[in-house]
Amino acid sequence: MSETQPLAAGGPDDERIKEQGGFRKWLIRPELGGIVGVIAVFVFFGILAGDSGMFNAQGIMNWSQISAQFMIIAVGACMLMVAGEFDLSVGSMIGFAGISIAMFGVVWGLPMWLAIVITFAICLTIGAINGIIVVRTGLPSFIVTLAFLFILRGFTIFVPQTVESRTIIGGIEEAAEGDWLAALFNTDLAGWFFVWLADIGLVDTFTRGTREGEPVISGLPMLIVWAIVLVIAGHIILTRTKYGNWIFAAGGDAQAARYVGVPVDRVKISMFMTTAFCATVFACVQVFEFGSAAADRGILKEFEAIIAVVIGGALLTGGYGSVMGAALGALIFGVVQQGLFFADVESSLFRVFLGIILLFAVVLNTYIRRIITGER
Numbered sequence: 001m002s003e004t005q006p007l008a009a010g011g012p013d014d015e016r017i018k019e020q021g022g023f024r025k026w027l028i029r030p031e032l033g034g035i036v037g038v039i040a041v042f043v044f045f046g047i048l049a050g051d052s053g054m055f056n057a058q059g060i061m062n063w064s065q066i067s068a069q070f071m072i073i074a075v076g077a078c079m080l081m082v083a084g085e086f087d088l089s090v091g092s093m094i095g096f097a098g099i100s101i102a103m104f105g106v107v108w109g110l111p112m113w114l115a116i117v118i119t120f121a122i123c124l125t126i127g128a129i130n131g132i133i134v135v136r137t138g139l140p141s142f143i144v145t146l147a148f149l150f151i152l153r154g155f156t157i158f159v160p161q162t163v164e165s166r167t168i169i170g171g172i173e174e175a176a177e178g179d180w181l182a183a184l185f186n187t188d189l190a191g192w193f194f195v196w197l198a199d200i201g202l203v204d205t206f207t208r209g210t211r212e213g214e215p216v217i218s219g220l221p222m223l224i225v226w227a228i229v230l231v232i233a234g235h236i237i238l239t240r241t242k243y244g245n246w247i248f249a250a251g252g253d254a255q256a257a258r259y260v261g262v263p264v265d266r267v268k269i270s271m272f273m274t275t276a277f278c279a280t281v282f283a284c285v286q287v288f289e290f291g292s293a294a295a296d297r298g299i300l301k302e303f304e305a306i307i308a309v310v311i312g313g314a315l316l317t318g319g320y321g322s323v324m325g326a327a328l329g330a331l332i333f334g335v336v337q338q339g340l341f342f343a344d345v346e347s348s349l350f351r352v353f354l355g356i357i358l359l360f361a362v363v364l365n366t367y368i369r370r371i372i373t374g375e376r
Contacts, residue, residue, distance in 0.1 A: 030313030030321050033361040034328030037311055041332050041357075045339035054342035057203045061217050067334025068227035069282065070308050071327050075234040076278030077305040078326035080271040082238065084251030084318025085134060085141040087275045089126075090305055092152035094298030097123050097283035099156050102169035102293035105176070107160075112172075113181035120280050126152070127276025131269030149302070157295045173291035185226075185281075186288035188219025223285045227327075230278060234323035247271065252319030307354060308333055311361040332357060 045054060053059045073090055080087055097119050105115030130148055134141045160167050176182035197203040198215035206212050238244040249257035250264045257264050279298075287293045310316065311332060312325025336353050340346075 031325035031328060032313060033364050034312040034325045034332070036364065037332045037357055037361055038328050038335075041335045041339065045335060045343065049339055049343040052342040052344075054339060057197065058216055059338070059342065063334045063338035065221060065223055065334075066337050067331045068221075068224045069286075070304060070330035070333045071227040071231055072223075072282045072285075073275075073278050073301055073305040074308040074312070074326040074330045075230045075323055076271075076275035077302075078309045078312065078314055078321055078323050079234055079238065079247060080275045081306070081309055081314045081316070082251050082318060082321040083247045083268050083271040084254065085131075085268055085271065086145060086306065087127075087130065087272060088142065088145040088302045089130065089148035089152055090275060090279050091298040091301035091303075092149045092156065093123060093126070093276055093279035094283045094286070094301055095295055096152040096156045097280045098287045098293035098297050099160055099169065099295060101284065101287055102172055103159060103163070106169055106171045107164060112176045112179040116181050116185075116284060119283075120277070123276045123280040124273050127273040128269055130276075131272035134272070135265040135268055153295075160295060167295035168292055169294075170292040172287050172293065176288060182288055185222055185284040187222050189222070189225060191219040194219060221289075223289070226281055226285060227330075230281070231323055231327045238323055243267075248319055250318075304333065304354075307358050311358060313361075329361075 054063070073094075077087065077090065100119040100122060101112075101115050103115075104110045104118055105112045110118070126148065130141075130145055133139065133144050137144075157167055160169055176186065194203055194215045194217045197217075198205050203215045203217055205215055238247060246257070246262045246264075246267045249260075249262045250267045254264045279301075282301075283297070286297060308329035309321065309326045311329035312322060312327070314321025314325065333354070336357070337350055340350055340353070
C-alpha cells in the first residue's frame with residue numbers, strides 16, 4: 001500500500017515558485033485582450049482610413065485627446081474593480097464637479113483655486129461616503145453607487161437651476177484667467193517642440209488669419225499629461241507597492257486578506273476616493289477646456305470606464321486587472337471614435353463597435369483563462 005507524500009513547501013514541485021515559460025506568462029497577463037484589441041483597431045482603421053489624415057500629427061492628437069479622457073476615469077475604475085467593487089456614480093460625479101467649480105468660482109465669486117480645492121474636498125468626501133456605506137452595510141457597491149448616480153445628477157441640475165435659473169454656466173475662462181491652480185488643467189506644454197515639427201514639415205501650419213505660419217498644434221494638452229501621470233502612478237501603486245498587494249488581496253478574497261492583517265475596509269474606501277479623484281480631474285480639465293460647465297456632462301461615462309477596464313483584462317469579480325490594460329482599453333475607445341469619423345462611417349455605429357469589441361475581449365480573456373487554469 002502506497003501513500004501520497006505531500007509536496008515540500010518551496011520544493012521543486014511547489015507551484016508558487018515553479019518557473020513559467022515566456023509564452024505562458026504572456027497568455028496570463030491581463031493586458032493581452034487590450035493588446036489584441038489595439039492591434040485589431042489600428043489595422044482596421046489603417047486599411048479603412050489610412051489616407052484620410054487619421055495618422056498625421058493632427059489626427060493622432062485628436063484621437064489621443066479622446067483616449068486620454070477615457071484613460072483618466074478608467075484608472076480609478078480599474079483600481080476599484082481590482083479591489084472588488086464598482087462605482088456607477090462616476091459619470092454623475094463629473095457633471096457634479098464641473099457645476100461645483102462653476103458655482104463657487106463664477107456665481108459666488110471665490111478665487112478659482114479655492115473653488116477647485118473645495119470641489120475636490122466635496123467629491124473626495126462623497127467617494128469616502130460611498131465606500132463607508134458599502135463596507136459598513138455589506139450592500140453591493142452596484143446598488144449604493146447607483147443611488148449616488150441619481151442623487152448627484154439631481155443636485156447637479158437642482159442647484160444651478162435654483163440659483164441661476166439655468167443648467168449651463170459660462171464665464172469660467174474669464175474667472176480662471178491668471179489662476180495658478182487652474183493652469184494645471186488648462187495649459188499646453190512643449191509648444192516649442194511642435195514649432196520644430198512644423199519647421200521640418202511634420203505638422204501643418206495655419207495658412208491665413210491672425211495665426212498664419214503657426215503650427216496647428218500649439219502644444220501638448222494637460223488632458224494628455226494628466227492621463228499619462230495617472231496611468232503611471234496607478235500602475236506603480238498596483239504593481240510595485242505593498243498597498244497594491246493589499247488592493248489585489250481585498251478584491252481576491254477579502255476574508256483571507258483580513259486574516260493576514262490587510263485593512264480591507266480602509267483599502268476599499270480609499271479606492272472609492274481614488275475613483276472620485278479621477279472623475280474630478282476629468283471635470284476640471286473639461287470645464288477649463290470648454291470654458292463652461294453643464295449639468296448633462298458625464299452621462300454614460302461610468303459605463304464607458306467599466307468597459308475600458310474590462311477590455312483591459314480586469315475581472316468583474318475583482319482581484320485581477322491592470323491599469324496598463326485599462327489604458328489600452330481607453331486607447332481603443334479613442335481610436336474607434338475618431339476612426340469612424342475619419343472613415344466617414346455613421347457615428348451612431350460607435351457603440352455598436354464598442355459592444356463588439358467588449359464581447360470579443362471578454363470571450364478572449366475567459367477562453368485564455370480557462371486554458372491556463374484547466375477549467376471547463
